[in-house]
Amino acid sequence: MNLTLKIWRQKNDKETGKLVTYPVKDISPDMSFLEMFDVLNEELITKGDEPIAFDHDCREGICGMCSMFINGRPHGPKRGVTTCQLHMRSFKNGDTIVVEPWRAAAFPVIKDLTVDRSAFDRIISKGGFISVNTGNAQDANNIPIPKPDADASFEAAACIGCGACVATCKNSSAMLFVSAKVSQLALLPQGRVEATTRVKNMVAQMDEEGFGNCTNTGACEIECPKGISLENIARMNREYFVANIKS
Amino acid sequence: MSKLDSKIPEGPLEQKWEKYKSSVALVNPANKRSLEVIVVGSGLAGASAASSLAEMGYKVKVFCFQDSARRAHSIAAQGGINAAKNYQNDGDSTYRLFYDTIKGGDYRAREANVYRLASVSANIIDQCVAMGVPLAREYGGMLSNRSFGGTQVQRTFYAAGQTGQQLLLGAYSGLQRQVGLGTIEMFARHEMLEVVNIEGKCRGIIARDLISGKLERHFGHAVLLCTGGYGNVFYLSTNAMGSNVTAAWKATKKGAFFGNPCFTQIHPTCIPVSGDHQSKLTLMSESLRNDGRIWVPKKQGDTRKANEIPEEERDYYLERRYPAFGNLVPRDVASRAAKERCDAGFGVGTSKMAVYLDFKSAIARYGHSKALTQGINNPSAQQLKDFGKLVVEEKYGNLFEMYEQITGENPYELPMRIYPAVHYTMGGLWVDYNLMTTVPGLYALGEANFSDHGANRLGASALMQGLADGYFVIPYTIGAYLSKEIATKAISTDHEAFVSAEKDAQGIIDKLFAIKGTKSVDHFHKRLGKIMWDKCGMARNEKGLKEAIAEIRTLREEFWKDVRVPGSANDFNPELEKAGRVADFIELGELMCMDALNRSESCGGHFREESQTEEGEALRKDEEFAYVAAWENKGNHTYELHKEELKFEAIKIAARSYK
Structure with missing residues (x-):
């Protein structure tokens, strides 16, 4: 396949960036999208140009590091996959593909397609945990957990923290990310103990980081590579409402 | 005195750890506040160690090269975590887990460490569940x-095919909690480039801020390397793209010995290589061997599609060769058996370097029982298939999806095509019972050390070891050292040792940029990978290893003459990061081949063609090789071998059989 790529190049967060056009040739449909970038970068290095900086690591869709906004969609045209799992067979010979970084005020660009998502870590450090020190635990089967609750908690916990939800949201809201963690812990008996302070503290930090509000457009759910459900946002709103009444 | 003192406590095996815990020196809470610990790496071992030590009161700094601690490659572990809970009432016990692990490792692991691992395994499950x-x-x-390979009980706990993700996010949440409390300072997008020793003790590190490119000096009373394995020396592996040996390798240059470098695990069930462009290999979890059956056609070079080959013309070769364990033989055995069939011309797929992993009978079996629970006593063939698919999807859904994404084939309809790939490294920094390397104050935890898996790791044991080291071992053993350091004040990073270590790190960076060669870093990495896979992979022999050593030396010289590193040092520069890592991989690759050459026996994942039984099974030479090979880096690419004898007191050393 021969393709035309229009890729966002930006030296750092101070300078303005622009789209630069790169033609690529002889791309195999079995390549992953990132392997196509490897080919392009190899070419740029050999020519003496600077390669395109992009985040990636596990290349099997679980670490959440890869983050490309492809033709106006985070992680590209296929549903339920990350950029590293997107294969070139999803494109046609002759296509023009536009690749941008995640765009959100809370995710400043570091270089080219790489952005800073440390805001997510700061939100987790405000309450995305159960306060149990090592060595304090009782036998794991002492608290039976109904399978449907455990399954629902697991589904929320499957979030990989990639930030696609923020990138696709017209408000750059982080509600899906935050609500997934709030839900995972709220659904478990162990997590109920701190449920009130957790949701309030995490939401407060989310606001402080400059993420936008949720207007229920549902784009996040559609673009989430792990299928995190909008129900989590409803659950978080309920938790938040109850927490505020209680205090 | 020998340089290798494993510091195994006296007493009967079952009491060693209990006695150690009650007698090891403690550090009082006030003194902990002035003791600083550096943790490099934020995977299961690093995150669990960091949070546990911070909870105890130590001042902790954590470094990782990824953009967040949550992305460490532990996240990609799929199948599960072992623990001797005996919840299934199927006869499991601490002793059985210990025995399985020693046998699985082909009698090349230290008994005392493995017994400790087995005895804390149950606590890990309790801890993780408590953490949500x-x-x-x-x-x-x-x-x-x-169930997982190499065992006959069900002791593996799991979260669908994402167990590593869930455990890592649990450990990460504990870490972030301490970050919020101010007891851990987190340095993401930082890479450790040097270990700093002062007066024979490890006192800190030099790290590069990967965004600004600046080198930083960090002091610690102790340094913990939790930096994972070195499977990427093969270029293609199931490791993440960034996984590297640099931290461990730099430690060897400052006096830490490297244990059993040639012990690498080739995982039997990975998606086969599909072309030259491929950047990494994807694992299909071992848990699939609970329900999938592995086969090849009985006829050589059979070109029929899998579904057109009738049952009686299929060779379920693992079930045939190993009736007691069947498809659940350990990884090294399964990998070699797949290679044997493919080399003999029975392989499938376009490359003929693959075997089938088939779920047809599992789908039928589950379909039948699901139909019964739905009150359908005479299900149609279609109903059986539909119900069976539902059950299989619940167990392995994400793996099946991943397979389909990568290959474009639907594994519910067609059997998966799989082939072995590099997955894990049992070798690593040599550590004593305290997890301390040969440098006082420098520790290695998790995959980064050599300690618990011998010559072959059993499935679902990596997660167990990482968390055991971090949650339940280091919090005790570090006291043995730090209790003697309470009078040591924090050392200024203006100390000449920090200045000179920083100069060394800067020197390597400057040297890489000065080459201005013609070939990319990946070019060299791919060539190294090919040498390693061909000559130090699933089967090794003297001639090949000698050739490999010579080829790697040539490659190393070429690298330092002709590599091209674009961009600048004072910038976010992923090519520079890769260059430094590949330079270290090249040196390590040579040592791996030397180790493999020295060990002329076969054991576990290390198969020397010269040492096999008539049936083609690995043949150990216990009189000669029942030792850990610990290599001392003597500089200028020379290494000295030290041996730690392995004594088996609780277990009778025997030929390993899964028949």
Whole structure:
């Protein structure tokens, strides 16, 4: 396949960036999208140009590091996959593909397609945990957990923290990310103990980081590579409402 | 005195750890506040160690090269975590887990360490559940288990095919909690480039801020390397793209010995290589061997599609060769058996370097029982298939999806095509019972050390070891050292040792940029990978290893003459990061081949063609090689071998059989 790529190049967060056009040739449909970038970068290095900086690591869709906004969609045209799992067979010979970084005020660009998502870590450090020190635990089967609750908690916990939800949201809201963690812990008996302070503290930090509000457009759910459900946002709103009444 | 003192406590095996815990020196809470610990790496071992030490009161700094601690490659572990809970009432015990692990490792691991690992395994599950890790449950609300290779009990806990993710996010949440409390300072997008020793003790590190490119000096009373394995020396592996040996390798240059470098695990069930462009290999979890059956056609070079080959013309070669364990033989055995069939011309797929992993009978079996629970006593063939698919999807859904994404084939309809790939490294920094390397104050935890898996790791044991080291071992053993350091004040990073270590790190960076060669870093990495895979992979022999050593030396010289590193040092520069890592991989590759050459026996994942039984099984030479090979880096690419004899007191050393 021969393709035309229009890729966002930006030296750092101070300078303005622009789209630069790169033609690529002889791309195999079995390549992953990132392997196509490897080919392009190899070419740029050999020519003496600077390669395109992009985040990636596990290349099997679980670490959440890869983050490309492809033709106006985070992680590209296929549903339920990350950029590293997107294969070139999803494109046609002759296509023009536009690749941008995640765009959100809370995710400043570091270089080219790489952005800073440390805001997510700061939100987790405000309450995305159960306060149990090592060595304090009782036998794991002492608290039976109904399978449907455990399954629902697991589904929320499957979030990989990639930030696609923020990138696709017209408000750059982080509600899906935050609500997934709030839900995972709220659904478990162990997590109920701190449920009130957790949701309030995490939401407060989310606001402080400059993420936008949720207007229920549902784009996040559609673009989430792990299928995190909008129900989590409803659950978080309920938790938040109850927490505020209680205090 | 020998340089290798494993510091194994006296006493009967079952009491060693209990006695150690009650007698090891402690550090009082006030003194902990002035003791600083550096943790490099934020995977299961690093995150669990960091949070546990911070909870105890130590001042902790954590470094990782990824953009967040949550992205460490532990996240990609799929199948599960072992623990001797005996929840299934199937005869499991601490001793059995210990025995299985020693036998699985082909009698090349230290008994005392493995027994400790087995005895803390149950605590790990308790801890993770308390922290909110949503492990799989049965309808009664109790935890669910499954089987993994090399065992005959069900002791593996799991969260669908994402167990590593769930455990890591649990450990990460504990870490972030301490970050919020101010007891851990987190340095993401930082890479450790040097270890700093002062007066014979490890006192800190030099790290590069990967965004600004600046080198930083960090002091610590102790340094913990939790930096994972070195499988990427093969270029293609199931490791993440960034996984590297640099931290461990730099440690060897400052006096830490490297244990059993040639012990690498080739995982039997990975998606086969599909072309030259491929950047990494994807694992299909071992848990699939609970339900999938492995086969090849009985006829050589059979070109029919899998579904057109009738049952009686299929060779379920693992079930044939190993009736007692069948498809659940350990990884090294399964990998070699796949290679044997493919080399003999029975391979499938376009490359003929693959075997089938088939779920047809599992789908039928599950379909039948699901139909019964739905009250359907005479299900149609279609109903059986539909119900069976539902059950299989619940167990392995994400793996099946991943397979389909990568290959474009639907594994519910067609058997998966799989082939072995590099997955894990049992070798690593040599550590004593305290997890301390040969440099006082420098520790290695998790995959980064050599300690618990011998010559072959059993499935679902990596997660167990990482968390055991971090949650339940280092919090005790570090006291043995730090209790003697309470009078040591924090050392200024203006100390000449920090200045000179920083100069060394800067020197390597400057040297890389000065080459201005013609070939990319990946070019050299791919060539190294090919040498390693061909000559130090699933089967090794003297001639090949000698050739490999010579080829790697030539490659190393070429690298330092002709590599091209674009951009600048004072900038976010992923090519520079890769260059430094590949330079270290090249040196390590040579040592791996030397180790493999020295060990002329076969054991576990290390198969020397010269040493095999008539049936083609690995043949150990216990009189000659029942030792850990610990290599001392003497500089200028020379290494000295030290041996730690392995004594087996609780277990009778025997030929390993899974028949």
